[in-house]
Amino acid sequence: MRRLIVTAAALTALAATAACSGPDYRNAKPESKDFAFTGRTLDVRAHGTPTDLVATARPGTVTVVRRFDHKAGEKLLTRTLRGHRLNLEAGCRWLAICDARFRVEVPKGVTVLRDGEPTRLKGGAK
Numbered sequence: 001m002r003r004l005i006v007t008a009a010a011l012t013a014l015a016a017t018a019a020c021s022g023p024d025y026r027n028a029k030p031e032s033k034d035f036a037f038t039g040r041t042l043d044v045r046a047h048g049t050p051t052d053l054v055a056t057a058r059p060g061t062v063t064v065v066r067r068f069d070h071k072a073g074e075k076l077l078t079r080t081l082r083g084h085r086l087n088l089e090a091g092c093r094w095l096a097i098c099d100a101r102f103r104v105e106v107p108k109g110v111t112v113l114r115d116g117e118p119t120r121l122k123g124g125a126k
Helices: 002-020
Strands: 031-036 041-045 051-056 061-082 085-107 111-114
Touching: 051 111
Parallel strands: 041 085, 041 111, 051 085
Antiparallel strands: 031 061, 061 085
16 A cells, blocks of 8 residues: 555656646657648548648648657657548657647648548648
C-alpha cells in the first residue's frame, strides 16, 4: 500500500511540474514532409489535432508541416497519404503531456474535406 501511495505521489508531482512548463507547439521545430498528389479531392483526417489547411500554387504536391512539443508520454506520430486520404496524428498517450499543430498545403483547385466533410482553404500561402 505504501508503495502505491509513493508511486501516485511521484506521478502527481511529475504531472504538476510538467504542467507548469507545459509543452507548446510554437516552441517546436517545424518538420515538413511532401507527398506527391494528383487527385482532385483530399480528405484530411487529423484526429482532433488543430490543422491549418492552406491553398498553394505548387501543383502535384501536398506538404504537411508538423509542430510537436512533447514532455511526457508515448508519442503517437503519423503522416501518411493513401489514395485521397491524408492521415495525420500527433499526440501522446499514457501520462501524456504534449502539444501539436499541423499545416497542410494543398494545390489550388483540389477539393479538401476535413474528416469527410467539405471545408475551405486559407489562400495566399507561401
